[in-house]
Amino acid sequence: MPKKERKRLQVVISDEQDALLTRTAYELSSPERLISKSEVVRLAIEKIARELGEGENLEQYRAILDHEAVADEA
Structure with missing residues (x-):
């Protein structure tokens, strides 16, 4: 069975967002x-x-x- 093709997306996230992702994945x-x-x-x-x-x-x-947009501008 062929592997499903997926699109790749690269985004820049903050350390806080990365920590949230890690914690959510763990939970x-x-x-x-x-x-x-x-x-x-x-x-x-x-x-x-x-x-x-x-x-x-x-x-x-x-x-x-x-x-988030306001925080990014600061």
Whole structure:
């Protein structure tokens, strides 16, 4: 069976965001299966897209992004 082709995306994240990814991957992992940070990112993308499709949390996500944009400018 051929391997599923995936697109690669490179992003720059802060040390704090990397720590959040690491902690989330650790919390989602079990003794039977370790979860990677990439899997956490894919899960987050799906969750956000699903919520936006259902009209949920739009303003909350915009507020988070606006806050990050202000922090990036500082």
